[in-house]
Amino acid sequence: MKVVLILISIVFITFIAIQIYALKTQSSIETYSYEVHQKYKTFEIRTYEETLFTSVKLSTSGYKDSSSKGFSILAGYIFGGNERxxxxxxxxxxxMTLTDSMTMMFMVPKEFSKETLPKPNQSSITFKKEPKRIVAALRFSGWANDKKIEDAKQKLKSALDQEGIAYSNRFCFLGYNAPYEVFNRINEIIVELK
Structure with missing residues (x-):
């Protein structure tokens, strides 16, 4: 019994240490910055500046398969899978774009330009500049999955329709947390406005 309690204590302490580490590192990560123009009950209107992304188009559909495969490819690139x-x-x-063929994207740190980025080892990785854009954003918490993403997308569409705000069909999922983070998980659905 004593051994079991010790093992449970070790697991618990390790878990807490990982979560504290995650919270500290999250605050130092560069983020896709935006300016909020107007807040509504369930969503807000934002402007994002022109930003460069690394991206990979995925043949799989659905969040679970696409996110795992896309993250693996792009993480390989930023962790050294490039010519330098x-x-x-x-x-x-x-x-992640929410279309028939999903594209996963990592924002490029501002210190780089398209010309100064190292060439990826994988030919499926491309660099894509997202223009300045105005979007509506709806936030939801917890672990993302296909159902939660679709529910949030429908909720955002319904709220925009109710307010009479015209939007495009360019929906995107934004996930802010590392896979090992358990607390304060933040996800968003954004859509470009017309």
Missing amino acids: NEKISMTSPVA
């Missing part, structure tokens, strides 16, 4: 074996800082959030 150069590590590139992680940024937040990780973005």
Whole structure:
């Protein structure tokens, strides 16, 4: 019984240490910055500046398969899978387009331009500049999955329709937390406004 209690204590202490580490590192990660223009009950209107992303188009559909595969490919690139074996800082959030063929994107740290980024070892990785854009954003918490993402997307569409705000069909999922983070998980659905 004593051994079991010791093991449970070790697991608990390790878990707490990982969560504290996650909270500290999250605050130092460069994020996709925006300016809020107006807040509504369930969503807000934002402007994002022109930003460069690394991206990979995925043949799989559905959040679970696409997010795992896309994250693996892009993380490989920023952790040194490039012509210079150069590590590139992680940024937040990780973005995924919500279309028939999903694209996963990592924001490029501002210190880089398209010309100064190392060439990826994987030919499926491309660099994509997202133009300045105005979006509506709806936030939800917890672990993301296909159902939660679709529910949030429908909730955002319904709220925009109710307010008479015209929007495009360019929906995107934003995930802000590392896979090992348990507390304060933040996810968002954004859509470009017309």
